[in-house]
Amino acid sequence: MSISINSRIESIQISGIRQFSNQLADFPDAINLTIGQPDFPTPEAVKQAAIEAIRNNHTTYTHNAGLLELRTEIASFFQDTYELNFEPKTEIIVTNGASEGLDSLFRAILEEGDEVILPAPAYPGYEPIIKLCGGKVVYLDMSDTGFQPDPQRLESLFTGRTKAILMNFPSNPTGVIMESTQLEKIAAVLERHQVFVVTDEIYSENSYEGKHVTVAHFEKLRNRTFLVHGLSKSHSMTGWRIGFVLGPEMYMKHVLKVHQYNAICASVPGQFAAFEAIKNQRHVPAEMNKEYIQRRDFVYSRLTAMGIDVVLPKGAFYIFPSIEKFGMTSFEFAMRLLKEGGVAAVPGSAFTRYGEGFIRISYACSMTDLEEGMDRMEKFIRNLK
16 A cells, blocks of 8 residues: 555646647657747856856845845836836745745645636646645636636635735736726725735746836735746746746735745855846847747738738737647647647647636747748648638
């Protein structure tokens, strides 16, 4: 008889993204449009800052919340860029990526049976964290509203067990942003309910039209809003694992306790690299965005020319076309596209059941790959017809 493990972890499956991408080893000639990370190198000055930190023996523990000079620069960035005020000493924690930040945050605020509202389709990493904390996910269906949260639907989901809502705009997997008028309507609903507001804005620097708007701007929500961010997407630093959580002091001191016992502190050379990125390399995301916009426009035009229904993304580096018209599940479509068409895309079902009927294509890859990928996809669809 084997020794039992945590029943919650037994019920959790490997991410649908990974389940699908793991099969790519059997198709070495496929064009891979699944990857959710920039194809740009980390900026040279950022890499050099980490090298210098190592050479100067900056390799010991920092304060659990991170280097104060880094937290101060993070506060300066959010003030300069988004007009948000956070106290560096008490309201900012540097984490091992945004994922660890979310984990520490939810472990600090959730109790057994608490409900978390999650607009969907959604990134598949959210639900497992909530479940491991004993929480329950309640989905807000956005699949038929242009991937925008509907205020009336949101209002209907609140119960006596609702503890938080988790939002992610610009969105993975849809690339959709939330317009300011829509955000005001959502904020008005949230103001009527005493729940935590968690906003994952890891893609905020990858917004293409106008200034990114955030729920953290609303003063009535300020004392219960947590903003999760990081450098993985904005500065092509996915492997550096540097994220940050910003929120009200009265709660952040408890998030810090979880982070302390979970990780002690974020990678110290990575923190020095992050300081350089935030202080001196703020221009980098805009340079990347010029490339992303060209790629997005190309993929969007090709998909629409194929007769595929798709919402034009205005952020992140994903596009989420509908494949419902082809009369098969998203997993079946993605598998056939891979095996018969030589193109790898992620089935929409990887992003909760509300992603069924769609596939996710990442354009965080070269234009050469996108051109070949769209050519192959067009041929595959033509053969289906």
